[in-house]
Amino acid sequence: MKFIYKKIISLFFFIVYGKIQIYKKSTSNIFLKKIYIDLNQSIDLYVLKKSRIYTDCHTNVAYISENFIIPKISYQQNKNVVSSVKFNSSLKYGTPKFKKYFKGSIFSLLQGSSGSNYWHWLYDIMPKIELLYKNDYLKKIDFFYVPDVNKFIIETFKLYGIKKNQLINSKDFKHIVADQIYVFEHLYIKEGNFVNAFEKIPKWIPFFLNRKFLKLKKKFKCSKKIFIDRSDSKFIHFKIINYKETKKFFKKKGFKFYKLSKLSFLKQVYLFYHADIIVGAHGAGFANLAFCKKKTRVYEFLPKKESYRSGYKKISNFLKLKHSKIITKNEPLFGINVDTKLINNIF
Secondary structure: OHHHHHHHHHHHHHHHHOOOEEOOOOOOOEEEEEEEOOOOOEEEEEEEEEEEEEEOOOOEEEEEEOOEEOOOOOEEEEOOEEOOHHHOHHHHHOOOOOOEEEEEEEEEOOEOEHHHOHHHHHHHHHHHHHHHHHOOOHHHOOEEEEOOOOHHHHHHHHOOOOOHHHEEEOOOOOEEEEEEEEEOOOOOOOOEEOOHHHHHOOOHHHHHHHHHHHOOOOOOOOOOEEEEOOOOOOOOOOOEOOHHHHHHHHHHOOOEEEOHHHOOHHHHHHHHHHOOEEEEEOOHHHHHHHHOOOOOEEEEEEEHHHOOOOHHHHHHHHHOOEEEEEEEOOOHHHOEOOOOOOOOOOO
16 A cells, blocks of 8 residues: 555656656756865855755755756765665656745755764765855855754854754755755765765865864863763664673773763864863764864774774874774674773773
């Protein structure tokens, strides 16, 4: 029944909005503006007139002009693989939501569901805001199309003078039309394995985060030895199974546990800047390594089957941090069982 219902809905919207095809011809609705990263690097900003965006808020984003999907800026992910535009769901199922018109200009920051993750917000989304800001384009934007509207998104936008009423939540409006849509292609994830793509993160991104936000850090009383506490995470993976034992061990070693979701963005910046040693299970909280001082010691717990992950190692190398992985035995659902006896001599 669910399959039949989906077919009927798709057929209805195919009739309403027409069939989507892959963009292969020139059109006056699309033009490019060169945006400078620095004196030696630039990137194209796509400007779409009278065009639309459709997303399933999960793995697909389609930028559509005259019923043609635009390849370089559209996004489609199948499990952990970022695929060619020919796999975008809009080509098969159309755009099965009624569209909402927004008068004026919209800057789109969608990339599937990952953009609402703290790591991806800092390293994928905020650099795009900075590029518009540096190139004097930010004031041209009326609305910002975002993957979600949550605490850290509101906080970081506020630092650029962007107000909450300028945000369009894609979870509420999955199909939108605007007079002008501004969008970049993904800054470093093109095609291939999603996790491995973090190794391609350009050096300028963590340095931008460091320069931009470190000067805004909000000082508060905190420890120089911090443990990133993910016990409040809604995700099961990378959770410490023997949490009580681990907490007791590290507290005896002088560490203080911090739930980063309880801190404001600028307090997180200060916490990591102030720290001499940082320990925790692999997770988005390590995105804050961008704010650390040189030679800060970083220890990242990873289960053996996930030990290939190297995004935080790369960022640490860029910023001259002393990063180490502590590999644990494989547990169900990427759980982490910390062997406190084995690591006693490290700390």
